[in-house]
Amino acid sequence: MSSQPSSSNPDPEKHEPNCPQGSGISVDITDSRSPTLIEESESPNLTVAQIDSEISETITEPLQDYPVGYPKQAAFQSSDPSWSIYRAFGYLHSRVILELQDELRCMEEELTELDLMDLENGDGHRLRSRKDDRQQAKRENTESCRAKLIAAIRGKLVDYDEIVVKAHELNGFQRPSKRDYRSFRTWFWNVKPLNYEREEQFIKRKEDLITLRHGREWAGFDGWVEKCIQKLHCRLTHRIFSTPELRAKTNDEFMYYYSSTRIEKLVGIIITIIIFILLVLPVVAMYKLTTIGDRNSTFDAVGVLVVFTLLFSAAMSLLTKAKRHELFAASAAYCAVLVVFITNFGSDGPGGRS
Numbered sequence: 001m002s003s004q005p006s007s008s009n010p011d012p013e014k015h016e017p018n019c020p021q022g023s024g025i026s027v028d029i030t031d032s033r034s035p036t037l038i039e040e041s042e043s044p045n046l047t048v049a050q051i052d053s054e055i056s057e058t059i060t061e062p063l064q065d066y067p068v069g070y071p072k073q074a075a076f077q078s079s080d081p082s083w084s085i086y087r088a089f090g091y092l093h094s095r096v097i098l099e100l101q102d103e104l105r106c107m108e109e110e111l112t113e114l115d116l117m118d119l120e121n122g123d124g125h126r127l128r129s130r131k132d133d134r135q136q137a138k139r140e141n142t143e144s145c146r147a148k149l150i151a152a153i154r155g156k157l158v159d160y161d162e163i164v165v166k167a168h169e170l171n172g173f174q175r176p177s178k179r180d181y182r183s184f185r186t187w188f189w190n191v192k193p194l195n196y197e198r199e200e201q202f203i204k205r206k207e208d209l210i211t212l213r214h215g216r217e218w219a220g221f222d223g224w225v226e227k228c229i230q231k232l233h234c235r236l237t238h239r240i241f242s243t244p245e246l247r248a249k250t251n252d253e254f255m256y257y258y259s260s261t262r263i264e265k266l267v268g269i270i271i272t273i274i275i276f277i278l279l280v281l282p283v284v285a286m287y288k289l290t291t292i293g294d295r296n297s298t299f300d301a302v303g304v305l306v307v308f309t310l311l312f313s314a315a316m317s318l319l320t321k322a323k324r325h326e327l328f329a330a331s332a333a334y335c336a337v338l339v340v341f342i343t344n345f346g347s348d349g350p351g352g353r354s
Helices: 048-056 070-079 090-120 130-139 145-171 178-191 197-204 218-231 235-240 260-290 295-319 324-348
Strands: 025-028 036-039 085-087 209-211
Touching: 070 178, 085 178, 085 197, 090 145, 130 145, 178 197, 218 260, 218 295, 260 295, 260 324, 295 324
Parallel strands: none
Antiparallel strands: 025 036, 085 209
């Protein structure tokens, strides 16, 4: 798969950069997005299949290769986003924030007292100008107490703002789902990586735990689909919904790793089928009713519209984690489509023709 550079008869499909002579390296750019370097001196007889095999080879460190203790626990918690569960230390954050808050309150009172003292002593000009305050302090051969205090307040405010912002970000993290928490506790009980009771008690503080798993969808319908796949676990499902790298992570027959990407594709197919059904069934039902042409059939069509709009809203709420305004907008659009359908077929029906 290599070719020598030639300027007399260039190949439009392959382009060779100017490599130093004798380097033993040629570039195969059959696909311009993925150039492949071939060391001719080391591997002159490799076939295309062997080269692809070398490029595709990956290294996966199995869980059982890690020593029991914090190494194994860290390997387990980093092996899947579902188990990236840690403590938020909400109580300690509150204590630190309250401590800084009271320190700032004391500084605030001290600054107010200093301002009032200068005002009562006839040094009100020091409050109207930083320059006058510093010059007065210079004449007194001392440092401005106000400037020194404000500098201390600035440093304390930076610490306070930083911890408040971090606490706010931590509060935005999701709590581990019941399924992920149960799996984590089960693994912890079976393996027992730690032998000191105080160090392993963090897992029992469920209300103070957060998960690093990203995505609002996974705690709902996606998680239920994955749970169903686990209950139907067999060699076929494991091969379909797991990658070779995930299968190589452990040899434990009771622990399964599934690819979130593949499960999301299955969920997407299921949701697409459900939406298709919710669009086709009411259309067919209302078409049958509106073609009758009497008054009762119109009311029946409106009833079908209401029922399927409620079903659509319920499906949106259960299958996704749509926000309230998104749920309202989608339901309104769905209802509007069905209303237009009723109007058009109602006017074209036997009772609507002139």
